[in-house]
Amino acid sequence: MTTKLFADSGFFIGLIAENDDHHQESEDIFQHLKDTHLISDLNDLYITNYIIMEVLHGLAKKGLQFDQMVVTYEKLKLCHLRNVRPNHIDEAIKNKLQFRNRKSNKAKIGFVDATSLVIMDKQNIDCIISFDSDFDNLPEFYTRIYNNNIIDRNVLGLWR
Secondary structure: OOOOEEEOHHHHHHHHOOOOOOHHHHHHHHHHHHHOOOOOOHHHOEEEHHHHHHHHHHHHHOOOOHHHHHHHHHHHOOOEEEOOOHHHHHHHHHHHOOOEOOOOOOEOOOHHHHHHHHHHHHOOOOEEEOOOHHHHHOOOOOEEEOOHHHHHHHHOOOOO
């Protein structure tokens, strides 16, 4: 793997929970990433401890049994796991949550997403597997992977 990829919680929830709206998309993306040799398995992906918590919370809401959640947790720990520390939160507040909607004055992304971006910056990662279109509203450049065409065009540079 030469391209570092960060994975958002929605990708993992979709991959694991068959009743999730993004289940098929997640499976397709995962298989395509393997077929194109961008990853060999889930453990090639970068995540944070906050992502793990969001995944487990999301899977519990989808009705996943406790035993399955423990197995999922053990698998996620094998990814390139980065722990969010207070200085990362400070940086997220200062540098990532400053972009606000003019009318509502609300941040364009949430706290967990902001900390993910801080970790991505520190690890020199510019690709995130996510179905959250809020990442598209940032002035900074990140490639949001939400289907196989994005992988082919924006990650692999294949123009068809």
